[in-house]
Amino acid sequence: MLKVIFFLKAEKVGKNGESPIFARISYKTKRISMSTGKSISKERWAFTSNLRNVLKLEKEKVIKNSLDLFQIHAEKKFIELFKMDPEVSLELLKAEIAGKTKIKTKHITILEVLEKHNAFFARKVEAGERSKASFQKYERSTHLLKSFIKKQYGLDNMPAADVSNGFVFTLEEYLKYESSFKGQVGIKNNSVVKYMKMYKTACNYCIRMDLIIKNPFDAYNGKLNVKDAVFLTQQELNRIEEKTITIERLEKVRDIFLFCCYTGYAPIDALKLSHANLFEDNDGNLWIMTNRTKTTIRENVPVLPPALAIINKYKEKQMSLLPQISNQKMNAYLKEIADICGINKHLTWYVSRHTFATTVTLGNGVRLEHVSAMMGHSNIKQTQHYAKVLDVNIMEDMEKLKLRYK
Missing domain, CATH: 1.10.150.130 (Tyrosine recombinase, N-terminal domain)
Known part of the structure; x- marks a missing residue:
């Protein structure tokens, strides 16, 4: 951590024959020097082994106490700065020790x-x-x-x-x-x-x-109120897929929504996808590979058959994989789709991402850490939120337990 060493600037001698005592402050590979405001003769500094021997002169005892206090003060200021940022600026530390602050600060x-x-x-x-x-x-x-x-x-x-x-x-x-x-x-x-x-x-x-x-x-120590994510059950998802829709704008919105349900991409990321994001692995499996705009974390997802069908449907009709639409219009049209499909939920574009996490993946036994990776989450705790709301998984496990007790 911080290292403080006291040394004498012997080349500088005052009228009283004494030289100033400086402190050399080191942290990692950097170091600075600053005056302690104390002075002593070169002879006494050497005789007392840099004030480390047992001191007899009262003046030298006072100087030693001052240097000890200087070191304690320096270490205290260092700890304060370290808590805010481990990359402590020694220039800033020097200003703090001297009781000064930078003008811009x-x-x-x-x-x-x-x-x-x-x-x-x-x-x-x-x-x-x-x-x-x-x-x-x-x-x-x-x-x-x-x-x-x-x-x-x-x-x-x-x-x-x-x-x-x-x-x-x-x-x-x-x-x-x-x-x-x-x-x-x-x-x-x-x-x-x-x-x-x-x-x-x-x-x-x-x-x-x-x-x-x-x-x-x-x-500040405020906490988020965690609410259950709104998602579609498999029955509701089937209802949207199987519904005959003759209005073109609603059909496009339905396709975009279903694509996100089967890939987990957030709206801003889904609309940015192009054929350049499609990759085939050595086994012939098709993947979508990209980074999340929100976090820049990699978000690679295997293409499920329903998503591939939508990709093929709009192939060569635009530069992107999907038709372009604003978030506002998408959510407005999803309300219409919810009405005609008889779904009594507040249907928004983001519900598709929640549906991917719950019904499509976790609900079908995909491991939590794999879902987290596909969704581009920075830590698995974000994904665990979705796992909590899957009562159907709990019931399936309990059904197995019931059979044991029969």
Whole structure:
């Protein structure tokens, strides 16, 4: 970890014949030096073995105590910075030990923190590493924060260093009960938690860039309310597949929806697929291979027969595998499909992804870790949420148990 060594700058001698004592601070492969504010003669420094021997002179005891306190102070400041970012800047540590802070750290405002992060995020969107929809959420979070500061403090902005725990939790209350958007007052808990995490992410980015030294949103501990995912049962899925639909726009929407049910791709990823994403393995099996726009995680899925039929149906009709449609129109037309198929569920495009995870894969015995990989989840906990709602699997296992007890 941190290493502090004291040395004498013997080449510098004051009028009193003493030389200044410096501290050499090392961390990993980097090191800096700074004055301790103490001095001693070259002879006494050597005689006391750099103040490591038993000291008899009162002045030297005082100097030794000061150096010990200096080291403790340096280690304490290091730990504080390490908790925020393990890649501790020694220049920043030096400023902290000396009781100074960088000018940019003092003057950067909380809205500038978000703007700098958003500018960085915009570049990731341009490179195709993140989605435009995610960027719009960060822009929305900036607008909400600006409105809060204006209403709560009567200011257009405020220094990031002034953002306290009280600020953070008052902001949470404002988002939940007072913020307004398109005539609607208040934001639901899960959306509030996501906005607060965005603020935390933006601050962490600026810490890495040495623009701020502490993340005020580390104090936030809000939790998402986990709800059961809406998905279609096999009977409902069959009903949509077998329904005769004569309206062309609804037929296209039905095909896109079913394709996502049998591949698990999110809307933004499904519409980006082209024939370049199709690959055949050595055994002749066809795969769709791509990265998730949201997380850039690999999402490779074997093509099931129903999905292949839809691919062939629209082959050479457009550049992409599927017809293009907006998310808004897709969800509006899915409501019509739910009505004509007699499905009493809030049918949205994302229901198809949930249906793939539950009914199509987990419900048919596909292992959880394989489902997680196909869905491009960053960890298996995200996939476990779908496994919890499959009561039909529990009943199948219990039926086997019943036979044992007969």
